[in-house]
Structure formats: C-alpha cells, structure tokens
Amino acid sequence: MRNVSCHLLAFTFLSFATSASAQMPGAGGPPPVGVVTVTETAINETxxxxxxxxxxxxxxxVARVSAFxxxxxxxxxxxxxxxxxxxxLERPPYEADLEAKAASVAEAQATLENANIAFDRADQMHKxxxxxxxxxxxxxxxxxxSAAQLRSAQAALRSSQINLDYTEIRSPIDGRIGRAAVTVGNVVSASSGTLVTVVSQDPMYVTFPVPTRKLIEFQQKRTSGGSEGLRLRLRLPDGRIYDQTGILDFLDVSVASDTDSITVRGAIANPVIHNGQRELFNDEFVRVIVEAVTPQKVLAIPRAAVLTDQQGDYVYTVGADNVVQIRRIKLGQSTAETATVLDGLAVGDKVVAEGVQRVRPNAPVTPQLLTTQLATKG
Structure with missing residues (x-):
C-alpha cells in the first residue's frame, strides 16, 4: 500500500511539472521577444x-597723438x-599749438586783405x-x-584742432570694454599699441567649418525651406542648450585646401539675462547645432534593435509566421535611444527590440508587442 502511494505521489508531481513547463514561455518552445511596429515619425534633422x-x-x-x-x-x-x-590725454601742448595756428590764420587774413587793397589800387591806375x-x-x-597762404594756415589750424580732439579718446561703438593695457601717467602714442578693446554684445556671430559635402546638403535645405530653411542652436560649454536661435548669414568665398571645408557664419541674439550679464562671450568655444526647420518624415525604431556586423547594420524582423529574418538597413541620423532608418524597412514591419540575444535567424519566436514610445528629436 505504501509503494502504491509513493508511485501515485511521484506521478502527480511529474504531471504538475510537465504542465508548468508547458505554460512557461521559452521552456521547450519558441523564445519570447519584444517587438515594435515600424512607424513613420517626423523629426528635425540636426x-x-x-x-x-x-x-x-x-x-x-589706440592713441592718435603722443601725450601723457x-x-x-x-x-x-x-x-x-x-x-x-x-x-x-594731456591737452595744454595741443591747446597752445591751436592758439599759434589761429594766430597764423589771422596774420594770413590780414596779409590777404592788404594784398586785395593793393590789387584794387593797381587795377584802377592801370585802367x-x-x-x-x-x-x-x-x-x-x-x-x-596771400590767398594760398591763408588756406595753408587754415588747414594747419584744422589739423591742430584734430590733434587736440584726439586727446579725448571715445568709444566708437556700443559694447563691453576690456582691461586697460596702459595705466595713467604713461606716455602713449600710435606706436604704443592697443590701450583697451571694446567688443559689441548683441547680436553675436558664431563661425564654424563645414565640410563641402555637408554644405551642399545645407544649401539644398535652404532652397527647399527658403531663407528660414535652417536655424542655429548652440550647446554651451557646460552642456546646456542656449535658449536663443540664430540664422546663417555668411559663407566664405574659399574652401580650406587642407580640410576641404568652408567657414560658415551665423548670427544669434545675446540679450541680457540678469544683473546686466549675458551668456555669450567673444572667442568662446561652443558646439553649433544646425537644425532643419521643416520636419522630415522618417522610419524610427529603438536603437537597441539595431545590430552591427562586418557587413553593416541590420535588425531582426518577425513575419506573419512568427519566424525571424535578418533585414539589412541603412541608418540616418540617430540618437542613443532612437534610430532612423533610410532604407531596408517599411511601415508596419515588426522588429525585435527586446530579447535579441535569444533570436536565431529563420527560427520561430513568441512575439510580444511593446508599447514604448520612441524618443525622437522634433
């Protein structure tokens, strides 16, 4: 009786284990994988x-005259x-020179007046x-x-007045002023070099080299999108994206022969943010993001679904019979989370995005549809 009970218990346990194994995915059956359906997504290419x-x-x-x-x-x-x-700058020497030149003008005027009187008298006597x-x-x-001497004296007076005006050095532009290179008490002149530098603040330029191949793409986008076909964004040195956008406004006339690139320039606003401070500085290094204004429709899949071998990029697709096939693809611009596909897939294709390590080509799988939303730039 005891032996019968043991046999019955063993049979019951075996039956339960067999039933549990049949219900567990991947235990003796096609492995479970997560798949996504290929969709069309609009992104702004950058x-x-x-x-x-x-x-x-x-x-x-710089100083225009020599003075303390x-x-x-x-x-x-x-x-x-x-x-x-x-x-x-020191003014008295130039003020004295101006007075001397003014006296020379007065003397030349008196001489001319006397010459005019003498000419009129000689003309009347001749007649x-x-x-x-x-x-x-x-x-x-x-x-x-005498008339020529007066004009010469007047020119010397104007020159002297200009030199006197140069003793007051004024800013020729609105902007931010740097550190003074010369301190009070020194003698300065045109040969002294730069006294101080003033740079404008708003807007600012950003210059960057672009390979000629990429430049052709930019020109096509500007043609298709008009003057606003492209816009500029900046990534600041701390990694933040600058909150102002800019436009392309200049293309250099020559290509650099050593790099086969051409210098492109954009203009971007640099407003005051707080306490009179601005975020952009002259000669600051940044990353320039050239972004297409018009969104482009592309096929997007999770980046984790893309595999690479010696032949290039590929994905695993699942057909109606749940059999996996290798599909070679051509990638466009991608991020760490999302890959855009230019060729090789179509809308509605099912791509393995999870469990790719369990997949074998031409083998069946148990697909489970994923609903994870793709992260795209737009």
Missing amino acids: TEFNGRIEATDKVNI LEEQLFTEGADVKKGDLLFR SGSGSQSTLDNALATQRT
Whole structure:
C-alpha cells in the first residue's frame, strides 16, 4: 500500500511539472521577444559642429597723438555707449599749438586783405592809364600768394584742432570694454599699441567649418525651406542648450585646401539675462547645432534593435509566421535611444527590440508587442 502511494505521489508531481513547463514561455518552445511596429515619425534633422563666438564689432582703441595719459574714465569690464569718453590725454601742448595756428590764420587774413587793397589800387591806375601792366601783374601775384597762404594756415589750424580732439579718446561703438593695457601717467602714442578693446554684445556671430559635402546638403535645405530653411542652436560649454536661435548669414568665398571645408557664419541674439550679464562671450568655444526647420518624415525604431556586423547594420524582423529574418538597413541620423532608418524597412514591419540575444535567424519566436514610445528629436 505504501509503494502504491509513493508511485501515485511521484506521478502527480511529474504531471504538475510537465504542465508548468508547458505554460512557461521559452521552456521547450519558441523564445519570447519584444517587438515594435515600424512607424513613420517626423523629426528635425540636426548636425553638430565645433564653433567659436565672435563679436560682430571689435575695436582696439589706440592713441592718435603722443601725450601723457592723464585720466581713465571707465570701469574695466563694464558696458559702454558709442561716444563715451574713455581716456583723456594731456591737452595744454595741443591747446597752445591751436592758439599759434589761429594766430597764423589771422596774420594770413590780414596779409590777404592788404594784398586785395593793393590789387584794387593797381587795377584802377592801370585802367586810368597812370599805372603800368607790370605793377598790376605783381599786385595780382601777391594777392594769389596771400590767398594760398591763408588756406595753408587754415588747414594747419584744422589739423591742430584734430590733434587736440584726439586727446579725448571715445568709444566708437556700443559694447563691453576690456582691461586697460596702459595705466595713467604713461606716455602713449600710435606706436604704443592697443590701450583697451571694446567688443559689441548683441547680436553675436558664431563661425564654424563645414565640410563641402555637408554644405551642399545645407544649401539644398535652404532652397527647399527658403531663407528660414535652417536655424542655429548652440550647446554651451557646460552642456546646456542656449535658449536663443540664430540664422546663417555668411559663407566664405574659399574652401580650406587642407580640410576641404568652408567657414560658415551665423548670427544669434545675446540679450541680457540678469544683473546686466549675458551668456555669450567673444572667442568662446561652443558646439553649433544646425537644425532643419521643416520636419522630415522618417522610419524610427529603438536603437537597441539595431545590430552591427562586418557587413553593416541590420535588425531582426518577425513575419506573419512568427519566424525571424535578418533585414539589412541603412541608418540616418540617430540618437542613443532612437534610430532612423533610410532604407531596408517599411511601415508596419515588426522588429525585435527586446530579447535579441535569444533570436536565431529563420527560427520561430513568441512575439510580444511593446508599447514604448520612441524618443525622437522634433
């Protein structure tokens, strides 16, 4: 009786194990895999380049005359306006020279007035027959010489006035001023070099080299999308995406022979964000993101579904009979999460996205539809 009970217990356990094995996916049957259905998604295609910020206007301030530097009238690193007085040089020597030139003009005017009187007298005597032609000719020559001397004296006066004006050095543009290279008390002149630099702040330029092959693509997008076919975004040195967008506004005239690339320039706003500060600085290194304005429809699948071998990229597709096939694909622009497919798949195809390690070509699987939403740029 005891043996019968043991046999019955063993038979019951075996039956239960067999039934459980039949219900467990992958235990003796096709392995379970997660699949996604290929869909069409609209994305804004982007390309990144290394770029550098440049001020639209940059002025190196230099002295135009030689004199002692008497005053510095700005705060280093502050914003300045066009016409603001930056430096004042020693003025007395130039004021004295201006007075001397003014005296020379007055003297030349008096000489010309006397020459005019002498010419009029000689002309009247010649007309009355009491004066000679040579006397009239000499009076005319003296008059013309005096007029020329007056013009020369007036030109010297203007030159002296210009030199005096140069003792006040003003900002030629609106912008931000840098550090002064010369301190008060030094003698400065045109040969002293840059006293200080002023750079404009808003907008700013960003320049970056683009391979000629990629440039052709950009030009096609601009043609199809008009002047707004492309826009610029910036990735700042800390990794953040700058919140302003820019436009392409300049293409260099020559291709760099060593890199087969051409310099492209864009313009982008640089507004004040807080406490008078701005985010973009002259000569700052950034990543330039060139983005197509018009979204492009592409086929998108999870990046995890894409495999690579010596022949290139491929995916596993599942047919109506749940049999796996290898499908060679051509990828477009992709992210860490999403791959865009240019060729090899069609809308509605089912692609293995999970459990690819359990898949064998031409073998059956147990597909389970995934509903994970793809992350795309748009």
